[in-house]
Amino acid sequence: MKDNRTNQRSVVVAAVVASAVMMALGIGYRAVAARLKAPVDTDPVTQETLGRLPLRIAEWQGQDVPMDADVIAATDTDACLSRRYEKEDGAKAVSLWVASGVQVRDLMPHRPEVCYVGNGYTLASQRVEELSPTSDLSFKCNVMGFSRGTDRVIVVYYYIVDGQYCQNVGQFRYRIRDRIGYVTQVQVVAAVRTPPGANAVEKTVFDFARDSAGPLLGLFQEPTDIEAAN
Numbered sequence: 001m002k003d004n005r006t007n008q009r010s011v012v013v014a015a016v017v018a019s020a021v022m023m024a025l026g027i028g029y030r031a032v033a034a035r036l037k038a039p040v041d042t043d044p045v046t047q048e049t050l051g052r053l054p055l056r057i058a059e060w061q062g063q064d065v066p067m068d069a070d071v072i073a074a075t076d077t078d079a080c081l082s083r084r085y086e087k088e089d090g091a092k093a094v095s096l097w098v099a100s101g102v103q104v105r106d107l108m109p110h111r112p113e114v115c116y117v118g119n120g121y122t123l124a125s126q127r128v129e130e131l132s133p134t135s136d137l138s139f140k141c142n143v144m145g146f147s148r149g150t151d152r153v154i155v156v157y158y159y160i161v162d163g164q165y166c167q168n169v170g171q172f173r174y175r176i177r178d179r180i181g182y183v184t185q186v187q188v189v190a191a192v193r194t195p196p197g198a199n200a201v202e203k204t205v206f207d208f209a210r211d212s213a214g215p216l217l218g219l220f221q222e223p224t225d226i227e228a229a230n
Contacts, residue, residue, distance in 0.1 A: 044078035045100040045182050049219055053081060053098075058211040060085040065095070077101045078182075085208055092204045093190065096212065100184040111168070112144055112155045112187065121146040121153075128167060129206070131158070133213040139165035141209065145198065152192035154202045156209040160184040163221045165213070186216060 055062040062085045072080055078101040086093035113123055125145035132138040141158040159166040162181045188209045192201045 045184065045220070047079045047081075050079050050081040050098055050100065052219055053083075053212075054215055055083075057085065057208075057215055059087045060208060060211060061087065062096070075099060085212075094205055094208045095189045096208075097187040097189065098184060098216065100182055112142075112146070112157055116144075116146045116153075116155070119148075121148040121151075124152070129156075131156075131206075131210055131213060133210055133217075137214075139213075140167040141165075142167060143202065143206065145192075145202075152198065153189055154192060154198065154205045155187055155189050156205050157185065157187045158209075158213075160186065160217055160220060163217070165217070182220070184216075184220070186213075188212070 053062075062083045065082045065084050067080075067082050077099040080100070081096070081098040083096045084093060085096060113126065117123055123144065124147045125143075127143050128140050129143050130138050131141045139158070141156055144155045144157075146153050146155065159168070161183050186209075188205050190201050190205045192198045
């Protein structure tokens with residue numbers, strides 16, 4: 001159990017450090033954001049808002065994972081959340097990283113396919129999947145596998161932009177109208193171990209991403225607003 005927790009913490013640190021790397025690699029996206037000239041007309045999302053995410057989600061039990069303040073500051077976010085969720089006595093566990101801000105030009109570069117590679121990982125697999133939090137609500141998300149030496153991780157990620165799920169930065173780049181209030185990136189990550197192997201770990205990550213999508217959106221929207229936005 002201790003080794004599993006250490007591995008999961010390492011995965012979270014990698015994700016956060018990788019996000020910091022992305023800030024240095026995201027010059028092109030910053031230029032696009034500058035051209036969009038989307039002013040902010042809302043207060044920043046607060047730590048208190050993200051902290052309202054339940055520690056208990058479906059069959060998952062969560063625990064906050066403290067992160068180094070300097071690492072968090074390097075991501076240039078207004079608020080962030082780092083947690084470990086597990087079920088079945090720790091046999092299935094994932095790391096959740098949520099980063100939110102109102103400065104779109106700073107958040108647009110936050111893409112695992114850039115940051116993990118910039119942090120020494122190789123992109124081993126990448127595809128788009130349909131995530132269905134409920135029977136009448138679904139949206140597309142990204143499923144990626146990365147490797148670095150003997151380390152392997154699975155990442156599911158997407159964005160929540162002004163109360164709407166978005167698969168990637170391209171969607172809210174072109175859907176932007178007059179203003180963007182906030183952008184939130186969600187990453188669900190787990191290290192691959194043998195056993196159970198990549199397929200089982202990927203299913204665990206995807207299951208938690210599905211179970212947590214509704215509660216995450218609920219942090220920013222009332223239920224009636226969620227239905228209207230989708």
